[in-house]
Amino acid sequence: MGIEIPFYAVLFIIVLCALAATTVEDTLVAVLFLSLFSAGTAVTFAFLRAVDVSMAEAVIGTGFTTAILVTAIARTGCHTITGDGLSENPLKPIIRRLKSLYRRYESGGNS
Amino acid sequence: MTRRGILAMLTALAVSFTFWRLFSSLLIPLQSLQPVSDHFLSHGVEETGAINIVCSVLLDYRGFDTLGETMVILASVTTVSMLFRGLSHSDSMGLSLMVKRSIGYMAPLFWIFAICIIMNGHLSPGGGFQGGVILAAMTILFTVVFGVEFSAVKRVSRYNQIIEYICAFGFILTGLWGLMISGAFLGNLIANFPAGRPGTLYSAGFMLLLNILIGLKVMAGLSSIFLYLQKDAGHVCIDTETEDD
Numbered sequence: 001m002g003i004e005i006p007f008y009a010v011l012f013i014i015v016l017c018a019l020a021a022t023t024v025e026d027t028l029v030a031v032l033f034l035s036l037f038s039a040g041t042a043v044t045f046a047f048l049r050a051v052d053v054s055m056a057e058a059v060i061g062t063g064f065t066t067a068i069l070v071t072a073i074a075r076t077g078c079h080t081i082t083g084d085g086l087s088e089n090p091l092k093p094i095i096r097r098l099k100s101l102y103r104r105y106e107s108g109g110n111s
Numbered sequence: 112m113t114r115r116g117i118l119a120m121l122t123a124l125a126v127s128f129t130f131w132r133l134f135s136s137l138l139i140p141l142q143s144l145q146p147v148s149d150h151f152l153s154h155g156v157e158e159t160g161a162i163n164i165v166c167s168v169l170l171d172y173r174g175f176d177t178l179g180e181t182m183v184i185l186a187s188v189t190t191v192s193m194l195f196r197g198l199s200h201s202d203s204m205g206l207s208l209m210v211k212r213s214i215g216y217m218a219p220l221f222w223i224f225a226i227c228i229i230m231n232g233h234l235s236p237g238g239g240f241q242g243g244v245i246l247a248a249m250t251i252l253f254t255v256v257f258g259v260e261f262s263a264v265k266r267v268s269r270y271n272q273i274i275e276y277i278c279a280f281g282f283i284l285t286g287l288w289g290l291m292i293s294g295a296f297l298g299n300l301i302a303n304f305p306a307g308r309p310g311t312l313y314s315a316g317f318m319l320l321l322n323i324l325i326g327l328k329v330m331a332g333l334s335s336i337f338l339y340l341q342k343d344a345g346h347v348c349i350d351t352e353t354e355d356d
Contacts, residue, residue: 052165055228055236056240067248
């Protein structure tokens with residue numbers, strides 16, 4: 001019973017990390033969020049008692065893939081996504097809408 | 112702008128609904144696989160000698176799939192080496208002396224951890240693949256701390272390609288030995304490999320050998336991919352000035 005609450009918390013963090021990795025402008029930060037996503041997936045596998053898969057995911061996803069992607073960013077110099085419609089993330093309007101809603105809610109609470 | 116957002120939300124809903132339908136329809140045939148996993152769990156130790164059932168499935172019951180996975184790594188290493196052929200490593204000095212010395216003291220512990228994971232693959236969680244990736248991560252750590260020159264020229268990494276091919280060849284030879292003795296490719300205990308006592312290091316037939324081979328192979332393959340990516344690609348870049356001559 002007690003193990004379910006941290007399990008669902010880790011699942012929630014995984015979804016947040018995936019969303020953040022797709023919305024962030026800086027690719028280096030996106031790679032770090034992807035690494036955090038892999039770490040959360042490894043913890044999930046460990047919760048589900050698949051320790052072998054958890055170790056493989058931790059080592060590959062958190063270690064090796066991050067190193068390869070950081071190398072790619074360093075070699076190509078593409079730190080930010082610019083132009084060519086790549087920056088127009090379909091999730092960005094939703095996030096902006098949520099931000100404006102939150103700001104309106106906050107200012108309403110203050111006044 | 113809001114129309115785009117609504118469209119994105121509708122697309123996400125449709126995709127998740129499709130996946131849910133797919134997986135919920137997949138759940139019913141998975142029930143019919145229950146006898147297979149029950150057989151693995153109940154007869155795995157006496158049929159393969161490994162007390163780690165995952166390892167016995169990976170290397171014994173489904174050893175041919177593992178051979179395919181290692182061949183995928185071999186193919187990707189070959190492709191990367193073909194792309195970065197003939198380029199030289201750029202100079203890099205690495206980090207400061209303090210980091211170098213402290214990593215030098217800590218590196219043997221990391222190696223012992225990786226070797227433990229590889230050697231105890233049939234006894235505890237882990238195995239050749241995980242330990243091999245940890246060894247490849249050690250190569251990455253050495254490249255970052257000591258510089259590319261040290262990692263690619265002065266360490267074992269220079270023999271990466273030879274290790275890779277020898278280990279792939281050894282895997283196939285082990286399978287062919289089983290084929291010759293018992294008539295089954297990668298036959299383990301039926302090919303008279305020593306079963307040993309379950310739970311000890313020298314048990315489970317060829318699993319220790321295969322774990323070492325896979326670990327060395329994954330280490331060599333992934334670290335050579337990383338070291339190839341560090342090569343200086345300045346000569347390949349197509350600039351507008353150099354294109355004229």
